[in-house]
Amino acid sequence: MIRVFSSDYRRRNGARTDPFPVRTLRRIERPTTKIDDSAVRRVDERDGGFRRADRGEYGPVIQREYRRFMTKHPLSGALLGMSKHLAPIAAGETGKSIAPSTDNPVFNARHIKETAYFLRADAAGICELPPYAVFTHSRWDGSPIELAHKYAIGILIDQDWKTAQASAGHDWISNSMSFLAYSTSGFIACVLAEYIRKLGYPARAHHAMNYQVVVPPILLWAGLGEMCRIGDIVLNPFLGPRFKAAVVTTDMPLAVDKPIDFGLQDFCDKCGKCARECPGQAIGRGAKETHNGYERWTTDVKKCTSMRVGNQLGSGCGMCIKVCPWNKPFTPFHRFVNRAIRDFPAVRSLAVKADDWLGYGKPKPGWKWWLDVEDVDGVYRDTARMSGDNE
């Protein structure tokens, strides 16, 4: 057996301590979000908010704006283009012979995670693929989806903390942050899936332009986060909600991770800053409700999509990500607070208040580096002059 040094999370450039101390997380048997496995129905990808916007279900303005949603800013347009280039290479033929030394699931899981970190993933985790995490139909052509792979590997990429600090949350960089993380995680997933296929096992990459799976339940089961108050998204204890994920599904024998509990259900109950600051008033302030077998907070998908797509003073919206108290850099101070919040429930209410007192969640215009420009039918408009943002 080849000896493996597993760092679990990224620990690459000589850091003495693991930047993401995954081993300190409490592992549990089932996700902290109550899931009634027998009640969850598979989802049709065509029922998503963006598809509805595209079909005109949110009105003609949102329908028209959806067509230029990603391309009205040149950086998000370039990143979307890259994700589209990655779409056709998500799947491929399995190699004809199985590589030696790949019959041990524990060894394989470590090896595959180390490979993901080598490929510069920020976090990776593995679970069995829940059958209900497979879409029924593709959003692209409406074709039925059948995917019987046994395991799913979640790959997270940071949307960039510095940019999140600088941003107002719903200005011109929001979509680029999303698609930086979508395209980069997609790139890694495509390489990893091709690698696994070459090892002799079926594998498929799933990324923003080519998902066959619903990502959140996979991240929950793979121990990459807990469901948070922001609609249907998973929050990682070290990246907060400031990431996007790609997935590789495969039949390679893999040991799986366990779900984690870092107190987020209690924290989000006490916080609600995302709901307070949401410019679209889309995030619920109340208690959890059960929907399709999941007991979680509710978000108004129509309002959220309409805010993002219809935003006339920016490209998309990520205010909830921006203002979340878990959206922090991983400095020693924030590591300390992070640990305290995870381990001591009594600290959480204070932490929520302190986050406001200390001014977190406000934009830092001095850190801004992107262009406030808008492509309108192929001609640029200097949005800065309109919004007075860059005086």
Added chain:
Amino acid sequence: MIRVFSSDYRRRNGARTDPFPVRTLRRIERPTTKIDDSAVRRVDERDGGFRRADRGEYGPVIQREYRRFMTKHPLSGALLGMSKHLAPIAAGETGKSIAPSTDNPVFNARHIKETAYFLRADAAGICELPPYAVFTHSRWDGSPIELAHKYAIGILIDQDWKTAQASAGHDWISNSMSFLAYSTSGFIACVLAEYIRKLGYPARAHHAMNYQVVVPPILLWAGLGEMCRIGDIVLNPFLGPRFKAAVVTTDMPLAVDKPIDFGLQDFCDKCGKCARECPGQAIGRGAKETHNGYERWTTDVKKCTSMRVGNQLGSGCGMCIKVCPWNKPFTPFHRFVNRAIRDFPAVRSLAVKADDWLGYGKPKPGWKWWLDVEDVDGVYRDTARMSGDNE
């Protein structure tokens, strides 16, 4: 004008000090490698070592082995495949209107570098494109190359320090390290070039599967390193030789960086560890010679290529990168030594000796994470059993 906070090098996840303190580097007017601009002739890409191997100029064994050079290991094969997917998207049409706020070269240079760091580049620098850095002919189809872009943006990606530590230098991970950095820098260059085109300026990405430019002179002029003893490669003061580069060429008005001098010419004169450890005996131990207008140390390209391509106990070879004293993590201790070596010539001889005394450059098998496997005509061979490497 939009205010810009420039970090020069990557400073993203809350690090209090810039991990790569570029501002401490001494800037000079011309590269430390003597270049006779009037004597340098443009190079034909078909004259490279790999092309010669492919044509049989290094014998039938090397010719045969070249065909499976990258694909005999599944990870380097997957990474090569990704680079090939990126080849056709290196170029594209320029947008029809120029974005506002892009007429100031100083602002543009900061903005473009910040965008590169946002896209997760490890280092970026800008120079005027030297005409002699453009290949005369493509290695792929022999077509003549004309490229009149005014500026070149160099983008560096680390080959992964942890893997470099673990590796013996010429085992089964070497080609994967190269192509991790080639494909990732190529990914970033493709997105960045597309972004610049959308801003209304011509731009082209150049990466491992699609270069129109010779990379080393660009990195020298862009202040990303000095030429080192290892054949025709540039060494970065913070990454050492442990990186690969992609380039974006463009006509967007850009302020340029100046070349840097961190004492490497003196250091490589005193060191020669790469030459001593080279398993192909390809790296010269002597003084510099002038070749095609460049005064630099010489490497036997035939021996180097034959070692890498012909290696029967591994995939490629990066022993010179592995053992170089500049191949270090960026811990506080190594930052201190790095600064001392750069600023005090008297320290250099001692540093060279200390590097051996302290055992640097030896493999750390406990950190190994990759598979020692070899694809032979579609069937796997467990190389570990042969080499006794994984007992």
